[in-house]
Amino acid sequence: MTGTRIALGLLGLAAAAYGALQLLDLGLDNLVATVTWLAGGVLVHDAVVAPLTIALWFVVSRVTGRRLPGAVVVGAVVLGTVTVIAVPVLGRFGARADNPTLLDRNYVLGWAMLATLTVVVTAAVVAASRRGRGGDRGPGPGRR
């Protein structure tokens, strides 16, 4: 396995170095703008997105005061990550008055439909699993 790992590692280094050289070829202004965005992306994730996720989770678990059903977490993962993808269309930042074929939907309505669907499906799954557990073992100590 060591041989494979060394070969893979060298291959990776070579590809990354090739990319870095390409980047240098694009000039200093381009490089500065690129490095700003490269570092900015890491910073936004590590200093904003990740701590906010932890803080939000902390608040939700304190407010509800008990363990959340797993389906709620699944729903949150789906809605949370898809909302990140929706940011550029929700903000319509690329819209142009001279091109009505670009960003030609009501994205706020679309996102609201997606959010509603996620909430409804999540609630249905939670209700179904509660009913299932209630029938099997009855309410009380058997519940999580």
Added chain:
Amino acid sequence: MRIPSDRDFTSTLRSPAVAARVGVWLGICFGLAFVTGLISHEAYVVHPVIPFPARPTWGYRVTQGLHVLSGTAAIPLLLVKLWTVFPKLFARPPQRLRQLAVDGLERASIAVLVAAAVFQLTTGLLNTTQWYPWGFHFRATHYAVAWVAIGALVLHIAVKLPVIRAALGGDIEDSAQDRPTATIAGPLTRRALVRSALLASGVAVLATAGSTVPALRKVSVLGVRSGGGPAGIPINKSAKAADVVATALSPDYRLVIAYDAHEMSLSRADLERLEQHTVELPIACVEGWSASGHWTGVRVRDLLDLVGAPAGRDLRVESLQPRGPFRATTLPGHFADDPLTLLALRLGGEPLAIDHGYPCRLIAPDRPGVLQTKWVGRLEVIT
């Protein structure tokens, strides 16, 4: 408040067993995006190593659609993956110098990987919506950083191979590789967390794929284009944005065809009198949207015959637009001679809309949309 340590993260969900499994899917998405990205890059280069094929006619439509969709699918996977490995950021560095150096190198390679991965997915996503809030050249930079990202990914796999093998070889709920303090069960199983990441990816694809898969147009509530536009085809750059409205509508418009000393000019009426052909070809843009249309016009080869140009010659296609990086493009000889390559005058039976390139535009099989030059003013055989 003290800086947190990796020991403060206690959930068993933040485990190599989850990271490796989400990582496999993420690797597939990045691999697919990289290969289809290279294909797109080749399509832009005038003389690539392997000549870009003119068949299948829908080739670029599929590869570029896959490029954008695999990148979109990777976003939920990357976010979940970064969540599972977040404690590693706070791991205390080792005391011994030699180990400290190794740890530092690995951290540096991870920093490059995360930076490049986030950069590629962010710039790619923003480009699909034509939002460019940056100062770098998008296409060249996205290409260069793609090599950095894929290289750092391959290096990461090489470094982590023993961990990956152990994680994938064991049961997902097996805690053998977990950090010592990761002992508190989460609100869902690890298997359910991996599945929720995949579900999120699937939802992201369905919510956006309508821009290139007509059957999903009604489902894709976040699609950048719903397929509307003159003759049912969307527009990337309008005639107004290209500053060609007056020249394109001018009664003095003439198409000039040039080969060596032979030169010929034709009005749009002259072009309409030549033999007309109708072909079904897609417009497939680098932003990942595509739409198929029925184009009617004159074969480019027939036009070249008018000035006696031999077969196999590259063609310089010039637009009436006064500026822009794609004002003039080079059409390789095998595309110029292709019977499906037209100078289109009509789309869907109607005269070409000005935003589609009136008086005439190039339409060739299996090419990126931006090279399908609109408002064509001059065809010049390169000798």
